[in-house]
Amino acid sequence: MGTESTQTLGQSLGTDFYLIDELLTEEERRIRDNVRAFCDTEVIPIINDYWERAEVPFELIPKIAALHVAGGNIQGYGCPGMSPVAAGLVEQELARADASFCIVFGATSSLAMTSIAMLGSEEQKQRWLPRMATLETMGSFGLTEPNHGSDSVALETRAHRDGNDYVLNGAKRWIGAATYADVTIIWARDDDGNVGGFLVEKGTPGFEAKAITGKVAKRASVQADITLTDVRVPVENRLAFSRSFKDTARVLSATRSGSPGRRWATLWPPMRSHSPIPRSASSLASPWSAFRSSRTSLLVCSRI
Numbered sequence: 532m533g534t535e536s537t538q539t540l541g542q543s544l545g546t547d548f549y550l551i552d553e554l555l556t557e558e559e560r561r562i563r564d565n566v567r568a569f570c571d572t573e574v575i576p577i578i579n580d581y582w583e584r585a586e587v588p589f590e591l592i593p594k595i596a597a598l599h600v601a602g603g604n605i606q607g608y609g610c611p612g613m614s615p616v617a618a619g620l621v622e623q624e625l626a627r628a629d630a631s632f633c634i635v636f637g638a639t640s641s642l643a644m645t646s647i648a649m650l651g652s653e654e655q656k657q658r659w660l661p662r663m664a665t666l667e668t669m670g671s672f673g674l675t676e677p678n679h680g681s682d683s684v685a686l687e688t689r690a691h692r693d694g695n696d697y698v699l700n701g702a703k704r705w706i707g708a709a710t711y712a713d714v715t716i717i718w719a720r721d722d723d724g725n726v727g728g729f730l731v732e733k734g735t736p737g738f739e740a741k742a743i744t745g746k747v748a749k750r751a752s753v754q755a756d757i758t759l760t761d762v763r764v765p766v767e768n769r770l771a772f773s774r775s776f777k778d779t780a781r782v783l784s785a786t787r788s789g790s791p792g793r794r795w796a797t798l799w800p801p802m803r804s805h806s807p808i809p810r811s812a813s814s815l816a817s818p819w820s821a822f823r824s825s826r827t828s829l830l831v832c833s834r835i
């Protein structure tokens with residue numbers, strides 16, 4: 532397929548069979564149209580080459596930052612404070628252009644920022660959110676483990692308290708952006724068995740993130756295998772209000788609830804009940820060459 536026809540295929544047709552536009556506010560339509568235009572002019576013309584090379588399109592990060600949409604419906608701290616519907620529309624447009632770019636954006640804007648906004652102390656919010664809203668600081672969300680994909684509540688990664696530090700040990704799998712993020716939120720069990728979110732900054736000794744290769748989808752994004760070997764973080768790096776797995780679930784629920792139907796579905800495959808993409812991450816890891824021709828089908832599926 533030639534470049535020209537591929538571009539046309541990816542661009543929005545602006546169809547509205549169910550008259551959804553009428554339900555949106557003027558502001559929501561404005562935000563949606565801005566992101567749609569950005570996708571048509573900036574993302575779609577370049578994304579296929581990144582997808583082929585399985586590389587993250589970092590050149591798009593400052594450009595989308597300039598739209599001031601990162602942080603979605605978070606209020607204050609330099610975040611846009613848009614309506615949850617508008618935040619969902621942003622991700623819907625990005626996912627239409629390229630689902631992998633949507634999750635590159637969402638790892639910071641949705642998963643990491645929502646965790647900090649909902650569960651962080653005032654100091655943690657002041658420290659991290661303003662620079663994440665401008666995407667100068669990128670985030671990552673480390674919940675899934677090699678042996679507990681769908682059953683994430685069974686997570687085994689430990690956070691042992693040692694003086695003024697927590698010492699993290701364990702493994703994570705399929706963690707978006709973890710190879711380059713400035714901060715990864717690692718969900719781990721403390722000495723009392725309660726799950727907390729721990730802010731692990733880039734370069735912390737013992738934290739290793741290795742990109743998973745050979746994916747058949749979401750190729751213009753990176754997911755990583757993480758190993759945590761005696762990773763020391765100060766106690767103040769625990770998200771202040773993350774005291775149990777229920778708090779983690781509240782974050783996941785919040786990132787979903789901003790949806791005009793599918794917000795979370797664009798971000799995290801397990802939630803994609805009607806997705807043409809396999810739900811299991813392991814099924815993405817087979818040699819992608821056999822799947823190559825399906826790229827066109829995925830574009831067709833996401834065309835409306």
Ligand SMILES: Cc1cc2nc3c(=O)[nH]c(=O)nc-3n(C[C@H](O)[C@H](O)[C@H](O)COP(=O)(O)OP(=O)(O)OC[C@H]3O[C@@H](n4cnc5c(N)ncnc54)[C@H](O)[C@@H]3O)c2cc1C
Pocket residue numbers: 634638642672673674675677679680681682704705706707708749754799800801810811812813815
């Ligand atoms: C592109 C991508 C990005 C991701 N980003 C992140 C991220 O940023 N952070 C993060 O923490 N994780 C992330 N994940 C991980 C994702 O959440 C997991 O892939 C997901 O939880 C499913 O786990 P699994 O792949 O191990 O599948 P499995 O748990 O092995 O499931 C395989 C299949 O079995 C089914 N199944 C499992 N248990 C049952 C059961 N009890 N009964 C019936 N059926 C069952 C599942 O529905 C699925 O179809 C990402 C994954 C992908 C592919």
